[in-house]
Amino acid sequence: MEKSRKLKIWELSALITLCVCLLTGLWAEGRQQRIAAGLVRLHVLAASDDPGEQAVKLRVRDAVLQYLAPQLEGLMSAGEAEALLAGELDGIRAAAERAAEGRAVRVTLGEERYPTRDYAGFSLPAGRYRSLRVVLGEGKGHNWWCVVFPPVCLAAVQREAVRPVMNPDDYALITREDGWQLRFRIVELWGELFNRVPDGGD
Numbered sequence: 001m002e003k004s005r006k007l008k009i010w011e012l013s014a015l016i017t018l019c020v021c022l023l024t025g026l027w028a029e030g031r032q033q034r035i036a037a038g039l040v041r042l043h044v045l046a047a048s049d050d051p052g053e054q055a056v057k058l059r060v061r062d063a064v065l066q067y068l069a070p071q072l073e074g075l076m077s078a079g080e081a082e083a084l085l086a087g088e089l090d091g092i093r094a095a096a097e098r099a100a101e102g103r104a105v106r107v108t109l110g111e112e113r114y115p116t117r118d119y120a121g122f123s124l125p126a127g128r129y130r131s132l133r134v135v136l137g138e139g140k141g142h143n144w145w146c147v148v149f150p151p152v153c154l155a156a157v158q159r160e161a162v163r164p165v166m167n168p169d170d171y172a173l174i175t176r177e178d179g180w181q182l183r184f185r186i187v188e189l190w191g192e193l194f195n196r197v198p199d200g201g202d
Contacts, residue, residue: 032127032128033127035125035170036127036129036130037078039124039147039149039150040081040129040147040149041132041145041148042065042134042147042148043114043131043145044057044060044136044143045057045135045140046136046140046143047103047136047138053136053141054142056100056103057142058144059099060096060100060134060136063095063099065148065153066095068088069151071088072084072148077165078130078149081148082149085109085132086109093107096134096136100136106133106134106139107133109130109131111129111131112129112131112133113126117145119152122162122175147162149165150162
């Protein structure tokens, strides 16, 4: 009888633990998705890890950002930015091709999984984000990523660039303000659990 009772207590403990883990995971997933909803990221993949190809990747990055900077200015939401980018894929590709020195260029707009990435004054947890993807050649080289909306890539103070598109709680989370460090870590670990993206960005 005592053995049966202990087993039931163990089962109840396991069930409670499982429920807590699931609820924590649902919270973390929801928070990451809410953060991602306000952003559009930029991902540039080099043809290879050859130093020359890496240099071309950076020139393509600069050309794409220079092309987009005046068009993104004044936009107020990720939805507006995404609509603009969707209509400018040919122009973005042309700008990239001018800097790619004859390499094939593919430009797409979709969802990608990203690892956790630290910027100046804030961090974005691992997870799925809307992404402008520029692939050079076979795209097998070291990659570069940033946030194209809001224009973090171009901002002198990156932390302040994201403030207008975040609610106060999300901003406190990504900047790891006092009391939010643990919550950021939970969201980060949850995203990394399902991410499996090597942290190879510049």
